[in-house]
């Protein structure tokens with residue numbers, strides 16, 4: 352006849368559960384019961400004293416639920432008992448002296464604060480999953496990302512061509528390259544800036560989650576200078592200011608477009624993010640100053656040639672030079688600079704603040 356022996360039992364707790372690990376391999380005829388706060392275990396298996404009948408009982412410190420779950424593996428029996436009330440127990444059993452067969456399960460052991468942290472993380476994860484499952488999935492997300500990726504890639508290639516071309520010419524020709532920037536670069540700049548109209552369309556259609564006003568100011572402002580001030584007046588084509596305008600524009604875009612492009616495929620490079628949200632600080636005012644110089648230089652040309660002048664009623668017998676519109680535009684330009692500077696500053700703060708929070 353086999354005598355009943357006691358197996359080694361290891362325990363750990365969480366705020367809601369007790370975990371018991373019974374060192375018994377190939378356990379059979381398992382009987383695990385919780386009655387009046389006492390767990391009784393019996394099984395046949397291979398324990399510390401070889402093949403035998405093993406058993407033990409534990410009277411818990413505080414009330415537990417009667418339903419127990421257990422899982423027996425080749426090496427051990429894992430038992431989970433749920434506490435009646437959530438809380439941290441100072442010990443497992445009612446009796447103060449720890450039974451000799453019982454020891455802490457260091458594989459699962461956590462102290463109270465670590466267990467709280469684990470609990471909070473679990474709750475946060477569950478919350479996240481439930482929030483995510485409530486947000487309806489956009490069926491066109493893949494298509495939108497594909498379109499944005501292609502758009503940004505084309506712009507990146509266009510502006511890189513402009514930037515490299517201008518830099519190489521600057522190294523080879525020096526200051527002489529200032530005078531024919533328009534002839535060499537204008538076609539590509541026209542292409543990129545016409546395409547940039549999509550940057551107003553995208554947020555307007557909800558394809559990109561940002562405001563419409565900042566890109567509208569940006570695209571309108573650049574295209575006004577490109578197509579009206581520089582495009583219409585041949586006298587402006589060989590002015591050195593064209594070099595500075597095109598260089599300022601392309602310097603930011605060779606970082607902005609790859610940043611967006613990679614964001615479409617969920618890739619973030621810290622250096623690229625930093626450059627996208629930092630180099631506008633010197634470039635934006637420099638770009639606007641260069642544009643303002645071009646506008647001022649074009650005023651006498653508009654006055655002399657009468658190009659784009661607004662005809663006045665016959666009684667007045669004159670036409671209104673376009674340079675008056677340009678005076679108004681100069682004011683708008685600095686207003687636009689202020690609006691976009693503030694917008695970019697906020698975007699920068701939002702970007703770097705979010706990143707910091709995520710890191711903790």
Ligand SMILES: CCCCCCCCCCCCC[C@@H](O)CC(=O)SCCNC(=O)CCNC(=O)[C@H](O)C(C)(C)COP(=O)(O)OP(=O)(O)OC[C@H]1O[C@@H](n2cnc3c(N)ncnc32)[C@H](O)[C@@H]1OP(=O)(O)O
Nearest residue numbers: 561565566572573599603611631634635638683684687698
């Ligand atoms: C009737 C009109 C009024 C007329 C007023 C006329 C006034 C004229 C004033 C003209 C001043 C313009 C001067 C200018 O020409 C001078 C220069 O450009 S100098 C060179 C330096 N310039 C710059 O640094 C500006 C560069 N431009 C920009 O940064 C943007 O165009 C701007 C609109 C200013 C800001 O962009 P946005 O609001 O989009 O900010 P974010 O980049 O932070 O993006 C927000 C989120 O949207 C996602 N996004 C945006 N675009 C795309 C895209 N193409 N593809 C994919 N995703 C995109 C982006 O990823 C962000 O998403 P998340 O927050 O989730 O990461």
